[in-house]
Amino acid sequence: MNVRIEHVAIWTRDLEVMRAFYTAALGAASGRLYENRVTGFKSYFLSFGDGPRLELMHQSGRAPSAGCGHFALALGSRAAVDEAIAGLRQRGVSVESDPRVTGDGYYEAVVLDPERNRIELTV
Secondary structure: OOOOOOEEEEEOOOHHHHHHHHHHOOOOEEOOOEEEOOOOEEEEEEEOOOOOEEEEEEEOOOOOOOOOOOEEEEOOOHHHHHHHHHHHHHOOOEEEEEEEEOOOOOEEEEEEOOOOOEEEEEO
16 A cells, blocks of 8 residues: 555635735645535645645634644755745744754744644755
């Protein structure tokens, strides 16, 4: 069996604000809006090149669920993490932790999206 993560999904309060953040601030490519008019469910799939996608979901009358600890985006190098943090900070993005080597050996930084989901930026 060849198992891999295909996508991670998060509930959002404001689908368009979240889509704009991930495309403008982190370079994601957005698919088209999916909308189920019967249930009020809407979503976008976002791609970051190869690998798993991120699905942003919204449904009228549904409060976003808690439980997403974080997800990580691999940027390829320590320099890329440093550059990303500098650029995101200039955009006013909330940086929760600056680049550092963690106890388990990862070089990472953590930023928050507009709805305060934690995003690890790592090598």
